[in-house]
Amino acid sequence: MSVSRIVFTPLNYVGWGALDNLLPEVERFSPKKILVVTDPALEKIGLVQRATDPLAQRGYDVQLYTDVVPEPPLETGEKLVSFTREGKFDLIIGVGGGSAMDLAKLAAVLAAHEGKVADYLNLTGTKKVEKKGLPKILIPTTSGTGSEVTNISVLSLDTTKDVVTHDYLLADVAIVDPQLTISVPPRVTAATGIDALTHAVEAYVSVNASPTSDGLALQAIRLIARSLRKAVENGADKQARIDMSNGSYLAGLAFFNAGVAGVHALAYPLGGQFHIAHGESNAVLLPYVMGYIRKSCTKRMADILNALGGNSSFLSEEEASYRCVEELERIVRDVGIPRTLGGFNIPESALESLTKDAAQQKRLLARSPLPLSEDDIRTIYQSAFQGV
Template identity: 65%
Template sequence: MVVSKLVFPTLSYTGWGSIKQLLSSVKSFQAKRILCVTDEILVKIGLVDKVTKPLIEKGYELNIYTDVEPEPPLECGQKLVDYTKAEKFELIIGLGGGSTLDLAKIAAILATHDGAVKDYLNLTGTKSLKNNGLPTILIPTTSGTGSEVTNISVLSLETTKDVITDDRLMADVAIVDPELTVSLPAKVTAATGVDALTHAVEAFLSVQASPTTDGLALQAARLIDHSLRRAVKNGSDREARTNMSMGSYMAGLAFFNAGVAGVHALAYPLGGQFHIPHGESNAVLLPYVMAYIRPSCVKKMAYLYEVLSGDTSKTLAEASHLFVKRMETLVRDVGIPSTLKGFQIPRSALESLTDDAVKQTRLLARSPKPLLRADIFTIYEAAFEGKLPNEL
């Protein structure tokens, strides 16, 4: 048996109403100056006030920082790091979607390091992290990225994306409260939900998967597959929201330890070149990548289909094909465009997208089918035309 390294957050609170654990969590760090990284929309709808009110009532010095962006560029991260250092905060709270949580992690870790954010990027950076960061409490308000339980922060560059990754980016406390996701718009619910499903699926199929990550990934995929349509249709559906939050959380734990692969590698350039939200980038590519790699993981895809559908009557080949079609149908049902054309991406961009995707070696290394340049171009072309690629 292959030896697997498994890393999990120090402490997690999950379930409806778990945000009530925030005050005691803050107390445990004995911090006085606190920075809450969030976004302006959550301030406007009153969610930030609701979450932070117990802290203010107890006299904590709390600064709210909202200068964040979706798919944050390098400059956005640098501005936050500079602010965090200048104000000498002692604790960072991240409240929001994956981009916000990623920025909070970057602020926490680089507050204790010299140099610029770009110096620590995975692909081009020249420095490595050596110190522990400020304590962090991460609170997702979407059910999608799993950022609250990973050691990765993603930043957008000019045409692609890069990451800072190190176990020192792990949250000290993660609070996953589905009640905080009720106000999430249907479109964002759909995109982040398929993102979480992609995490689960790619973790299960990863060459770095283990029995532990398989268990997490399978349960996550089942919860999301059975609940996402309901959550998109009715955001107040408490059971659906709970299942989505728990599914996203478990998918995060699964992919953090097993890794994601081809879908994410090809999705990053879509975000970098065309600023397509990460969840939608994953969603549009998911069926095409799955169809292309299917011959390399027939048995596992067939098992995924059986777990999601309850149908055990099909052959392995039939079930694996049906799994791909199930992913294609789900993306369509939640209203996400099913082709690159649907995002107004021209055919002329396929070469540059391929050039950038090839650079994502960290992700591509986990694919059960090696994806070389020609393979990647074929997948992009299939996604452009809206035809599942020929399976080799």
């Protein structure tokens, strides 16, 4: 018998109109000065104002920080943390995709610490997170990362990515309102949706999976499989957006508790070295990594096939696991994401440095049901390059 450590965000509002709960939740914290971390595009299209206007109308002092960039580099994190320390804020609200939410939670926690963000990185840092910092409310505007319910903040380094992670990075309140995702363009809908699918699939086959994470992951896969294509085709499809918001939220809870593994370990260097969006990096690698490890988890792959809408009843586990990989590949193709590394202009000469960087991601690789050596990683990148 093994014991699972399960952690959830203390309070979550999930559903169409959930944003109405922001004002009452803010009031609970009685803040004097609020910092809202968001990205410039969301200010431009008036989305962030849907969160901030009711607060300003109630007389709260709200300051917007819009210097968030996608896949934020370490320096962006350093600047925001300095800004937060100087600003004497007492509540942080992150509104946006994973990039804005990750920076918001990082700033909320590190505002109460000394030193640089770099000191707290998982791979190379020397300091430990010791204080909870400022209260934080996270509001996703994409259906992908699940950052609103996880305890990690991801930062891009020169050649790869690293994280700051501690349970203190968990939001005090997560507000998941699918209304806020209607404006997400098709390409971002596709990439973030496959990101969420990858979270659920990797959590389900993780060596740390538990009955709790299994339930969350399978339901996430069902919702995403039935609605991702629809959300990409027609962003105004309300039911598809609701499914995708619920799917990414459940996938976030699943992977936060069970962990992600090989797909993410190999995807991080694609983001670091070639600045490929996180969801697209996961998407291009998902079928190849799952195809490589499927023999180590055929029963679980058969379950995933069923959750994807297939039927494993008359198949051997071996056959079902193979069909599962085919189905994952089909979804990635249907939503228009390139199928090979060449589709992202990654040259064959880069495979060696990608391999070296991915092999450093020991925290992620440790959760793979098939242990992945540097040679295994190299072979998977070669398959993803050749498309076989």
